Amino acid sequence: MNNLYRLFVRQKALVAIVIILVVMAMAPGLFSVGDQFYSAYNLLDMLNSSSILMILGFGVSLTIISGGCDLSIGGILVVAGILSIQLQDFMPMPLALLLAVLFGTLVGFVNGFLVVHQKTEPFIITLGVGLMLTGVAQQLSDAHPVPAKNPDFMQIGNGYLFGDGTFADGHFPGIPNLVIIMLVCFVLFAWLMRYTAFGRNLYAIGGDYDVARYSGIDVIKNKWMTLVISGTMAALGGVLLSSKLNTGSAVYGDFTALVVNCGAVVGGTSFAGGVGGIPQSALGLLVFGLLDNAMNMLTIPSWYQVMLKGAVIVAILWLDSYTQKRKRELV
């Protein structure tokens, strides 16, 4: 019994993924829906749409591991997405995309100043910054979707590498660009967290801020950096999302921030700081990608989908703080 509890708490993400996969395997019999879930097309599509969430999640994981969090990523995502399209009217595409990503870096820098240098509560401050940016995004786009005109831009988020993206028997469709970008980020971040001094310092800071400071780690610089990275990754995610949808829009704000922060926690990263990792976060975010896809397959109405996702998020956070509580009581 105790082992089962430990398995469930430590490997929340794996347990959730197995549950979803089993339910979907039985779904054609139980709910009279088709069996497209296990088709190559659907699984690749699911991975593709989870990729952007994961890219956001890698950056956010750094902030959470070092004992903070970043709720402004929703706002950064939408503003960067809209900027990447609107700036193309004035300059060549690569420059526009670069500026949009740099915007995220700038916001991350300001977040870092407020949260780390000035020592404010990261949760409420980044929530406020996200709120502000959502307003800016609506102003920029006049609360309408902004269509992109450049077909090359669309190709970034929809193209395939090593193939042409067509699905036929015995024909390799290739790997979507987004998945490639996600994998590159994954390797980079996993290496950063595991093998560099910066990554190891973040674990130390999240584990105990004061001990890390007395051990001679430049806590402010390191923690500040996490928010800069998280802002940059959020902007990158925004640019890729705009490219995938071929439009920029202000409507993906708050819920994205919540889902990504919680996704990292599902994987085993904890808001208490000091534990977790990039592979865990990737698995955690995959849970949300799978959940979305499975609910669509089961044709659950969108309001119920939102409710289910909200309930899952509450359950995860409850479990996260409950684990902390048990740990405290054991000590």
Place this chain on the structure above:
Amino acid sequence: MRALGSILKDYLVLVMILGLALITAVIQPKFISPANLVNIMRQFGPLILVSLGMTFVIIGGFIDLSVAGTINLVAVVTISLIDPLGQAGALATGLFLGSVCGAMNAVLILTGGATTQAEALFITFGMSTVYSSFALIYSGGSTRHFWDLTTSHSVFDSIGAGDVGPLSVSFIIFLVALAILWIFHTRTAAGRAISLTGGNKTAARLAGVPVDRSIVLIYTIGGFMAALGAIVLFSRITTAAPVIGFGFETNAILAVVVGGTTLKGGKGSVLRTVMGVLLVIMLNNCLNLLGVSSYMQWAARGLILVFAIWLDNRKEVQGNQL
């Protein structure tokens, strides 16, 4: 001179908003017209009620983002019950439902052992989406109007637009709520326990303060006041949509923080929140009159929220150094 400096530092947000009001009055003389001032008083209703509840949550050292969902849910449920249950029944059920929503947050926070504002923030954020989607599912996404109702809705009409002498009914509701909450907070043991809980949970628990009861109490009050705010809100606009509550949580937190109640918990008062709400509404009114688009008003509110929290935090840091 130093005293002036410290007053300026303590009330910088107040000074800034008054400055904005002054500029607005110069550019747009309409700002100080009686019609506009009455307009400001009318907007006062729902937000102040929600903010009064939020004050207790923040004094208790927690935060509640679920009020938006609670308002959505209470509004659509209450209006749908006027026909089957009658007005008193609908009113009572609505207020009860709000309290239950609030208590539910407290139960999740207590059973999960969440001790920090951050954990509470995420849990209530999640609950807000749950309550909101309940509201959407219950109402089928449609908006209900008073003129669709077959039975009398006179009580709600008077809550929304009635007057008693020179005062509007919603203003009287506010005065009564303020008086009760102020007495509760300053004159009862349970009220003081909330401040102690917010000041230092561990110390409060060791000193025998009923911390768990305080947490249940603050969220229940928060939910109840959100429900009261929802009822005043939809009575005034005679329409209940499942989305009317969005934005209230940030406005309420903004009002509480601008009023001078610290997010660190333990310090603050409902009277400060009254000032905070006045400032927030005046700010919105000024921005409207100055022709700032509603999107940029969102951005401005976010900016002021960040600024106010930063300022609040600086005071704390300097206080510790002394």
